[in-house]
Amino acid sequence: MxxxxxxxxxxxxxxxxxxxxxxxxxxxxxxxxxxxxILVDGGLSARALEQRLATxxxxxxxxxxxxxxxxxxxxxxxxxxxxxxxxxxxYVVPQTLAALPRLGRVRCCLFEPxxxxxxxxxxxESFCVTHDAVAPVxxxxxxxxxxxxxxxxxxxxxxxxxxxxxxCQALILEANHDEQLLHDGPYxxxxxxxxxxxxxxxxxxxxxxxxxxxxxxxxxxVVLAHLSETNNRxxxxxxxxxxxxxxxxxxxxxxxxxxxxxxxxxSLAD
Numbered sequence: 001m002x003x004x005x006x007x008x009x010x011x012x013x014x015x016x017x018x019x020x021x022x023x024x025x026x027x028x029x030x031x032x033x034x035x036x037x038i039l040v041d042g043g044l045s046a047r048a049l050e051q052r053l054a055t056x057x058x059x060x061x062x063x064x065x066x067x068x069x070x071x072x073x074x075x076x077x078x079x080x081x082x083x084x085x086x087x088x089x090x091y092v093v094p095q096t097l098a099a100l101p102r103l104g105r106v107r108c109c110l111f112e113p114x115x116x117x118x119x120x121x122x123x124x125e126s127f128c129v130t131h132d133a134v135a136p137v138x139x140x141x142x143x144x145x146x147x148x149x150x151x152x153x154x155x156x157x158x159x160x161x162x163x164x165x166x167x168c169q170a171l172i173l174e175a176n177h178d179e180q181l182l183h184d185g186p187y188x189x190x191x192x193x194x195x196x197x198x199x200x201x202x203x204x205x206x207x208x209x210x211x212x213x214x215x216x217x218x219x220x221x222v223v224l225a226h227l228s229e230t231n232n233r234x235x236x237x238x239x240x241x242x243x244x245x246x247x248x249x250x251x252x253x254x255x256x257x258x259x260x261x262x263x264x265x266x267s268l269a270d
Contacts, residue, residue, distance in 0.1 A: 015143040015268040017170065020044070020052040022152075022225045022258035027075050029150065029172070030058065033143030036120040039066045039082075040139060040150060043074040046081035052263045060086050065109075065119060067091040070133035070153065071099040080104045091117065091124075095135035113137050127164040129154035132199040140164055146218075146268045148172070152226045155200040157210040165214050169268050172258075173210060175224040175241065176201035177231035185231050195231075204232065204240035212244045219251040221266060225258045234259070 020028040026043035030053065037058065042049055050060045066079055066088050080103040083090050089107045092100075097108055111117055113135055117124040123142040128135075131153045138151040138161065146169030151161055154174060165171060182192055182203075195201050202210070211222060222245075224237045234257045241255060258264055 015145045015148070016056075016265065017148060017267065018056050018263050018265040019172070019223060019225065019258040020049065020263050021260060023227060023229060023260035024074055025229075025260050026077065027152065027226065028052070028078075030056070031122070031141055031143070031148065032058075033145070034121045036122050036143075037063050038119070038122065039063060040141075041069055041075040042066060042079040042082055043072075043077050046078040046085060049078050049082055055263050056265050063088055065089045065091060067117075067124060067139065068093075068096060069138065069150075070131065070136035071096045072133055072153070075153070076100060080106055083107070091119075093126075093135045093137060096133070099134045125164065127160060129161060130156050130158065130198050131201075132194065132197075138164070140168060143268070146170065146220075148268070149214075151210075154202060155196075155198040157202065157206065157213075162210065162213050165210075167216060167218070168214070169218055170221040170223070171211070171214060171219070172223040172225050173207050174202040174226045175204045175207035175232070175237040175257075176226050177203050177228045178233065178236045178240075179203045179205060181233075181236070182228075182231040187230070201226065201228075204237045207237070208240045208244045211241055215244075215248060215250045217251050219253045220268060221256065222253045223256045223258055223264075223266075227257065227259070229260065 016032040018030040029040040083106040091109045113128045125140040126137040129138050141148045148170045149165040149168035150172045152174040
């Protein structure tokens with residue numbers, strides 16, 4: 001990467017991760033390992049994605065590919081324009097591709113849910129999640145210095161999800177809503193039911209329960225993502241998950257909460 005040619009050897013060996021955006025207004029994740037730079041989802045405009053990448057010293061033309069979890073606009077809005085502008089391949093499930101509106105002429109690389117993908121020095125293991133999209137997936141991304149598990153936009157943490165996320169050094173988990181805030185909040189009842197359904201979103205409590213099943217000595221970082229601005233508060237999400245982390249002695253990961261506006265950069269290292 002031209003912007004980072006002067007980085008020290010130890011820095012080059014790290015897996016750099018940046019949550020560019022998180023929440024109902026847009027989601028995008030940047031992952032860099034060695035010479036490989038990818039986006040997972042692009043739920044902002046292409047221009048906004050470029051602007052947020054620039055804050056961490058990355059230009060759009062330095063990306064290698066985009067991987068898409070599902071077709072909803074808060075994950076896919078800028079994917080077509082960004083891929084066309086920089087001739088990036090888009091890795092996408094066939095059903096998701098068919099559901100994308102106005103994608104344009106993009107180089108699409110199709111994969112099936114559950115398939116493992118080898119991309120340069122990254123390995124991406126996809127897995128099925130339950131959400132109200134046509135064929136949504138999560139990913140475990142393995143790089144030079146560890147494994148990153150990504151599970152957002154899911155209504156229930158199935159046994160499959162728990163199995164796939166075992167042994168990750170970092171986890172990005174959905175903590176969409178506080179159950180009481182959702183119950184008392186302004187959303188119409190059918191929407192509340194959808195959010196709480198098997199095809200909706202994980203609550204803070206459910207995120208904490210999922211995390212409890214994933215604790216192991218190598219866990220370094222936990223990121224809470226996709227928080228609702230209406231039905232959640234960062235401090236409530238943090239409290240729910242801290243209640244699982246504090247009483248145990250298995251691991252002491254850093255706990256981060258991703259937000260919608262400010263990119264959050266962190267890394268995995270030995």
